[in-house]
Amino acid sequence: MNSISMDSMRCPCCGDVMEPKEELEISIMYRCKGCKLSDTRLKEKKQT
Numbered sequence: 001m002n003s004i005s006m007d008s009m010r011c012p013c014c015g016d017v018m019e020p021k022e023e024l025e026i027s028i029m030y031r032c033k034g035c036k037l038s039d040t041r042l043k044e045k046k047q048t
């Protein structure tokens, strides 16, 4: 079963859950629980 959630993302490599590891200024770094792949995703843009 697959459900899409805004809060979690799946590893493109092994499909395991990627957990947010570090919050940066403009992005959040995620790391896969399975293969340890790390990825960053930009936060939602805010009006400046």
Ligand SMILES: [Zn+2]
Residues within 6 Å of the ligand: 011, 012, 013, 014, 015, 016, 032, 033, 034, 035, 036, 037
């Ligand atoms: Zn993975």
